[in-house]
Amino acid sequence: MLDPTFASALAAIVPPPALLTAPEDTRPYECDGLTLYREQPAAVVLPDDETQVVAILKLCHAARVPIVARGAGTSLSGGSLPVAEGIVLSLAKFRRIVAIDPIARTAIVEPGVRNLAISEAAAPYGLFYAPDPSSQIACSIGGNVAENAGGVHCLKYGLTVHNVRKVRAVLVTGDIVEFGADALDAPGYDLLALITGSEGLLGVITQITVKLLPKPALAQVALAAFDDVEKAGAAVGNVIAAGIVPGGLEMMDREATRAVEQFVHAGYPLDAAAVLLVEADGTPEEVAAEMAEIRDVLTRSGATEIRVSADEAQRLLYWSGRKAAFPAVGRISPDYYCIDGTIPRAALPGVLRQIATWSREYGLPCANVFHAGDGNLHPLILFDANKPGDRERTVEFGDRILELCIEVGGTITGEHGVGVEKLSGMCTQFAPEALERFLGIKRAFDAHGLLNPGKGVPTLARCAEFGRMHVHRGELPHPELPRF
């Protein structure tokens, strides 16, 4: 419940219907793409413009009310999970594409614009916006920046952080700050990189300048089948080691291709243990040369079959399976849990073998569909939440995969973010020295911890409770912290 004085002050800034307080109205905001966690906020506000955002933040700051910014609510890590005593600040009305500059190859957009809508608006100029998370038809660019979203194209064209020029944000104090510059480089500290991927903990994004790229004249995809998952994993490393940077390099194992075939009939070979999709894009000459090399490497790596898309329709068909993989898996299993870890590519075969072993041990099928070229794994653990013990074993299985990712030099999240889901994993991946810097930065931006509290960066106390605090030579770091 909101304090009545606060509530009326809030209503003065954003009157209903832009202010939702009735439980039946706030219910749709209780969770995001990570439905394991739910919480109803005290209120939801849908401001029209930046002036209102500034006023809302000033009000919340003065009253010490937590704020959770929300875009399209597609986060897979609980990044926009509400806080019970706080408000959800929805940027759904920030839907304008403010300008497209075809010469500078940039677009200025508001945070509520859908990822795909940017590429659609840029298409008449022969341009596109490269990062393409699978949810691109729904997810918003503000959320992409907040989570440093990835996608299939990121291998060649970089993550969100590489494709954003400038971000305008409102700090918790209500001050408006611009990060980055219209030019290639901005002097001083790279606060643009800091706010990108900060999961709404440092500011509320109100405008973004993204880079646009010329649409390649031609794209072709090779579909390669392997009789062994590890061979396919090794092939990924071989492609990269050959100096080829494909426009996309994705892998699906048999569990995934079978689910997909029943769903979209993309023509994947069902007898294969794993399938790789390798895309070449560029001018026709470049594509021809690169595709010849790709074929060569795949053959040498033991591919049992290689098909190259003959035309655009076939290319889209081959990709349709990959893009539909998550919903397809959703059809064959009552529940699935999507893991998101990244490893050095050379470690792929070993890690895939270990996942397969664990899958047998736990008796939980696991479909692998992932951005292989980046080493970004997305094992989908299939389970049935109604079966006693399934859920617990699934979480344990997932945790072990992520710990393995850290062990081989990787990270607990490649693109989905930490949110509420991976706070404990942060304690494993980062030493207290690094976590302290994170917390220091958070304090520098938001001294009272009002923006998206309880996400992204664990408190040292949480790590201590979690029992993953690194103890060096018997010296317990931060003995002052309360522990269980």
Added chain:
Amino acid sequence: MNTTDSTLRQGLSEVTERLVRDYGERAVTSRAVREQHSHGEGLADAGMPDIVVFPQTNDEVASIVGLCNAARIPVIAFGVGTSLEGHVAALYGGVCVDLSRMDRVLEVNDADLDCRVQAGVTREALNAELKGTGLFFPIDPGANATIGGMASTRASGTNAVRYGTMRENVLGLTVVTADGRIVHTGGRARKSAAGYDLTRLFVGAEGTLGIITEVQLRLYGLPEAISAAVCQFADLKDAVDTVIVAMQLGIPVARIELLDDVQMDACVRYSQLEFEAKPTLFFEFHGTEAGVREQAETIESIAAEHGGSRFQWATAQEERSKLWKARHNAYYAALALAPGKQAFATDACVPISRLTECVLETRSDIAATGLVAPIVGHVGDGNFHLVVLFDPARAGEREKAEGLAARASARAIRMGGTCTGEHGIGIHKLDALVAEHGDAIALMQAVKRALDPNDILNPGKTVPFERAQRRR
């Protein structure tokens, strides 16, 4: 800060004694060495460190910084001293940490196209080490800087247009923070959404947030084919317009360098090139044989539409080296235009759509001052440099030169650009940073305070920050 000057002085002498005791001949207090560590290649600024230490391990760096932090003594990291904006000047004295003895390549993972090096490895040494692996590290700021220094200044260079700057090519770091602890950021994974992006925060922080001791870098496969071409224009505008069209089409040129007629004149004389003193573009193409040919043909036709000459090719390694050496020596060539004069280089970066306007306005400004100031730049990313020559003996000429540079910064900012594409802020561009980033400065200061509460790391640089101590 409430510590008094005298306790600081006492602390300094204790730290100095301790360092000499612990590091023996690797802790040097001689005037010559201190002087050598007081400046980079830009204009000299007063600011000698009190002692120079040459650590060899992360732990040694951590212990030096820890000592300094306890005594509130400034610590300035030093690579090989090729920076241009006064980054290494010890404005408040203190301890200079020279990382040149941390010069080992720690690992090369050729399958993953990455490597890990100590901060003191120079880029040429790294590429020499990579010989035979088929890989290379492309970032090339001209000078043979250390990787640690390049990361700290977020260096770019002639081929940033294709390979990006240090921002895109540093995967992870080992950093000694102000409290003398060792922090690892990033790693070998190609992407991570875990935690704030500390890696990019330390990259470009110019040693004010931590001392970088190890760097994980992205590597690239050596291209199958490389060729370079030179194209000359009657008019500066046409040369710049050619670049803009090429960039708009997204042609993945590895390097595009613009030299105006003054710079070209200097280079022709200095490096004995057989070209005319006209506005000129140098190109380099990387890729497959077919790809390179195609890129070159497209650009040649764009150039022709803008009145450019036929391409003159340099395909053999020696020819290309000669060409790029001439480009790298542009600064010295400019100096040779007017023996006895002094010079400083300044850089500006604008959105590519404003490049022509910015270059031409700058050109008229130079003409109006009557100074000699050749223009040269990595125009593919909208970045260009001025080498401003002036005679220190002539009254008012340094001021005139500085005015020209300040107006170049202001012009770039007015056109939506930045006062520095790659040289960094150091001390010379602090004012310009304020002009450009007024609203973000308070945040930068807050970040600085969060990571270096005692303001011991390279104080007085990068972000304007009031140090309580008096500058010496």
